[in-house]
Amino acid sequence: xxxxxxxxxxxxxxxxxxxxxxxxxxxxxxxxxxxxxxxxxxxxxxxxxxxxxxxxxxxxxxxxxxxxxxxxxxxxxxxxxxxxxxxxxxxxxxxxxxxxxxxxxxxxxxxxxxxxxxxxxxxxxxxxxxxxxxxxxxxxxxxxxxxxxxxxxxxxxxxxxxxxxxxxxxxxxxxxxxxxxxxxxxxxxxxxxxxxxxxxxxxxxxxxxxxxxxxxxxxxxxxxxxxxxxxxxxxxxxxxxxxxxxxxxxxxxxxxxxxxxxxxxxxxxxxxxxxxxxxxxxxxxxxxxxxxxxxxxxxxxxxxxxxxxxxxxxxxxxxxxxxxxxxxxxxxxxxxxxxxxxxxxxxxxxxxxxxxxxxxxxxxxxxxxxxxxxxxxxxxxxxxxxxxxxxxxxxxxxxxxxxxxxxxxxxxx
Amino acid sequence: xxxxxxxxxxxxxxxxxxxxxxxxxxxxxxxxxxxxxxxxxxxxxxxxxxxxxxxxxxxxxxxxxxxxxxxxxxxxxxxxxxxxxxxxxxxxxxxxxxxxxxxxxxxxxxxxxxxxxxxxxxxxxxxxxxxxxxxxxxxxxxxxxxxxxxxxxxxxxxxxxxxxxxxxxxxxxxxxxxxxxxxxxxxxxxxxxxxxxxxxxxxxxxxxxxxxxxxxxxxxxxxxxxxxxxxxxxxxxxxxxxxxxxxxxxxxxxxxxxxxxxxxxxxxxxxxxxxxxxxxxxxxxxxxxxxxxxxxxxxxxxxxxxxxxxxxxxxxxxxxxxxxxxxxxxxxxxxxxxxxxxxxxxxxxxxxxxxxxxxxxxxxxxxxxxxxxxxxxxxxxxxxxxxxxxxxxxxxxxxxxxxxxxxxxxxxx
Numbered sequence: 001x002x003x004x005x006x007x008x009x010x011x012x013x014x015x016x017x018x019x020x021x022x023x024x025x026x027x028x029x030x031x032x033x034x035x036x037x038x039x040x041x042x043x044x045x046x047x048x049x050x051x052x053x054x055x056x057x058x059x060x061x062x063x064x065x066x067x068x069x070x071x072x073x074x075x076x077x078x079x080x081x082x083x084x085x086x087x088x089x090x091x092x093x094x095x096x097x098x099x100x101x102x103x104x105x106x107x108x109x110x111x112x113x114x115x116x117x118x119x120x121x122x123x124x125x126x127x128x129x130x131x132x133x134x135x136x137x138x139x140x141x142x143x144x145x146x147x148x149x150x151x152x153x154x155x156x157x158x159x160x161x162x163x164x165x166x167x168x169x170x171x172x173x174x175x176x177x178x179x180x181x182x183x184x185x186x187x188x189x190x191x192x193x194x195x196x197x198x199x200x201x202x203x204x205x206x207x208x209x210x211x212x213x214x215x216x217x218x219x220x221x222x223x224x225x226x227x228x229x230x231x232x233x234x235x236x237x238x239x240x241x242x243x244x245x246x247x248x249x250x251x252x253x254x255x256x257x258x259x260x261x262x263x264x265x266x267x268x269x270x271x272x273x274x275x276x277x278x279x280x281x282x283x284x285x286x287x288x289x290x291x292x293x294x295x296x297x298x299x300x301x302x303x304x305x306x307x308x309x310x311x312x313x314x315x316x317x318x319x320x321x322x323x324x325x326x327x328x329x330x331x332x333x334x335x336x337x338x339x340x341x342x343x344x345x346x347x348x349x350x351x352x353x354x355x356x357x358x359x360x361x362x363x364x365x366x367x368x369x370x371x372x373x374x375x376x377x378x379x380x381x382x383x384x385x386x387x388x389x390x391x392x393x394x395x396x397x398x399x400x401x402x403x404x405x406x407x408x409x410x411x412x413x
Numbered sequence: 414x415x416x417x418x419x420x421x422x423x424x425x426x427x428x429x430x431x432x433x434x435x436x437x438x439x440x441x442x443x444x445x446x447x448x449x450x451x452x453x454x455x456x457x458x459x460x461x462x463x464x465x466x467x468x469x470x471x472x473x474x475x476x477x478x479x480x481x482x483x484x485x486x487x488x489x490x491x492x493x494x495x496x497x498x499x500x501x502x503x504x505x506x507x508x509x510x511x512x513x514x515x516x517x518x519x520x521x522x523x524x525x526x527x528x529x530x531x532x533x534x535x536x537x538x539x540x541x542x543x544x545x546x547x548x549x550x551x552x553x554x555x556x557x558x559x560x561x562x563x564x565x566x567x568x569x570x571x572x573x574x575x576x577x578x579x580x581x582x583x584x585x586x587x588x589x590x591x592x593x594x595x596x597x598x599x600x601x602x603x604x605x606x607x608x609x610x611x612x613x614x615x616x617x618x619x620x621x622x623x624x625x626x627x628x629x630x631x632x633x634x635x636x637x638x639x640x641x642x643x644x645x646x647x648x649x650x651x652x653x654x655x656x657x658x659x660x661x662x663x664x665x666x667x668x669x670x671x672x673x674x675x676x677x678x679x680x681x682x683x684x685x686x687x688x689x690x691x692x693x694x695x696x697x698x699x700x701x702x703x704x705x706x707x708x709x710x711x712x713x714x715x716x717x718x719x720x721x722x723x724x725x726x727x728x729x730x731x732x733x734x735x736x737x738x739x740x741x742x743x744x745x746x747x748x749x750x751x752x753x754x755x756x757x758x759x760x761x762x763x764x765x766x767x768x769x770x771x772x773x774x775x776x777x778x779x780x781x782x783x784x785x786x787x788x789x790x791x792x793x794x795x796x797x798x799x800x801x802x803x804x805x806x807x808x809x810x811x812x813x814x815x816x817x818x819x820x821x822x823x824x825x826x
Contacts, residue, residue, distance in 0.1 A: 008670075008673060060470070068454060070660075070661060107684060116424055119532055136683040139527065247480070250685060263423060266431065266548075269548065273517055
């Protein structure tokens with residue numbers, strides 16, 4: 001006997017689950033022979049397996065002491081290491097009252113969102129942005145307003161005007177090498193953003209997964225590192241080990257004013273009690289071993305070469321047909337098709353040719369504002385030769401698309 | 414120059430962070446020579462360090478393949494093992510559509526709460542209950558109503574009456590060896606609870622951390638295992654490795670109707686992207702190695718002896734002065750002082766004597782309903798001799814308390 005599923009009365013943000021256009025591309029990206037510029041994944045072959053194995057083996061020798069329930073805000077060993085690392089980036093904090101370990105930067109953002117936002121509240125996020133960041137804000141029931149972002153990062157004129165009108169509680173940015181744009185906010189504009197935070201009394205939540213992956217240009221400190229006086233009360237800094245150590249650790253952290261951080265820890269108690277103390281000890285040991293500072297320059301150097309290769313290939317095979325600004329760090333190019341073809345129409349041709357990217361529209365909180373000609377190209381996961389080959393394929397795909405050639409691949413809308 | 418902290422406009426559930434009366438006792442519980450019956454921790458000396466080391470070493474040999482971003486709902490290896498384990502408990506499910514790996518059972522409860530509840534909604538939880546479970550419900554902004562629970566578990570008459578009136582979306586219970594009561598709901602009453610779920614259209618969320626730790630009496634299947642027909646659509650089962658393998662793994666799981674589970678996975682994407690694939694592989698390997706089924710009987714046997722020792726000591730040293738029902742599994746006794754002394758007034762005397770417990774009132778969602786004479790005594794973390802000694806100390810503390818003797822310890826209210 002079978003029964004029809006009842007109509008569950010889900011909470012409003014979950015009534016119609018959002019599809020994940022990026023995840024749905026993964027099947028194509030994983031096809032043998034396919035060159036994927038679609039993922040937001042770091043380069044797997046660059047993971048420091050040896051260093052992690054050493055740290056893990058050291059922790060195994062004292063495993064009996066790492067298995068019990070642990071402090072919600074994180075292991076003391078790791079909090080101290082992360083406070084040191086944050087201070088090196090200019091974000092000085094007290095690990096006991098201003099820092100907490102989280103399940104990646106995603107959980108850090110989710111926790112801050114949850115303690116600040118409820119239905120009827122407003123939050124701003126740069127647009128385009130990483131869809132899971134938008135979701136973390138939306139799932140609180142608050143209204144999320146996109147603020148246009150370009151090569152300079154978030155539009156501060158628009159932000160100022162909108163903030164005066166809408167009174168957001170939070171403004172979320174990836175200030176260095178943003179996902180998907182690869183854009184970096186300059187020091188002057190970061191200072192201006194801090195002024196706006198004080199003026200409009202909103203928390204700036206800076207997600208900084210890529211900041212250490214600068215391979216060109218001049219260093220710019222995190223926003224929280226530039227905050228003085230009152231502005232310090234409005235700056236939250238979050239970061240992660242996912243792009244420098246490994247995503248599967250699920251270790252990130254937040255640095256926030258004590259009153260905000262205390263509530264985030266309370267939220268985490270009800271969310272998952274703590275991040276794995278075992279894994280935290282491995283990460284702390286890895287940092288204490290000095291492997292982190294040995295390893296990050298390797299990633300930075302490799303990504304720099306890959307970024308150069310992508311820029312060269314775009315010049316060589318698609319000169320005049322795409323526009324882009326070469327990023328100075330991180331993992332992503334934001335490219336724009338100059339012609340009639342839009343990135344969604346091009347995609348099946350690209351897949352047919354064996355190359356995959358993410359159409360830009362996947363990154364707009366408001367689809368009506370999406371730039372149909374934009375695309376995100378990741379250069380992190382392929383070597384230079386594959387990158388060149390991928391862009392050659394993309395050029396062939398664009399030829400076919402512009403010629404309105406028949407195409408064998410059909411994608412769900 | 415220093416600035417006063419601004420008044421942040423926190424979301425309503427976070428405006429006044431809840432204190433954790435249990436955590437605040439830990440300082441006393443950790444004092445050298447102190448006997449703690451306060452924690453909800455499993456016995457540390459029983460962790461299968463050898464088995465976990467073996468599994469971890471096996472995973473280290475293939476670590477390079479366990480470091481990348483992974484599926485939100487869990488590693489296939491672990492989902493299959495957990496589906497098998499759930500099926501052994503009578504909860505048969507499709508690991509692809511009805512099961513998801515979570516950050517302990519705490520995250521499972523938080524995810525279900527979040528997809529179901531929003532401000533204006535209602536949820537029921539048995540009372541007394543684990544405070545973090547109450548918080549997971551409250552943090553959604555929904556109203557949480559306690560339903561009285563006793564030696565038989567949740568009061569089904571009261572539940573039926575309240576459900577007709579209040580229309581809750583969720584009802585949360587620990588059906589086997591509850592925390593703090595040690596109570597188990599009988600098979601007949603589980604079936605009746607399923608009828609009520611269909612009648613009132615609420616999800617039963619059964620948190621089952623202790624079900625395998627039965628050392629006396631007759632096995633009762635989980636509620637979801639007893640659900641037939643329409644009732645299956647209203648039964649959610651959640652469990653954890655925290656009490657059988659180790660809390661610091663932070664690995665739990667949920668089994669839910671596909672429509673509910675799908676949204677929980679969407680919520681998890683925005684919460685923490687996934688649980689650590691590395692740890693998931695260790696847990697899957699441990700299960701595949703057969704260590705789990707070898708190890709759980711050891712915990713069960715040890716806890717059975719400790720439970721007996723606690724019952725004997727209560728008879729010997731506090732006969733007639735406390736009332737209790739001996740649990741058939743799990744980790745907790747719920748005891749009630751028969752005389753004038755209440756459990757909060759007794760506590761400083763107990764700490765002075767070197768024994769710590771949690772006053773029962775910490776477990777009531779509505780403090781006005783709290784039984785001031787109740788206390789939770791954990792028997793999990795001490796051997797039989799320490800348990801006997803702890804209760805001897807408690808008896809001395811009760812003498813001093815009833816005699817209104819001066820006491821050196823002073824606790825915050």
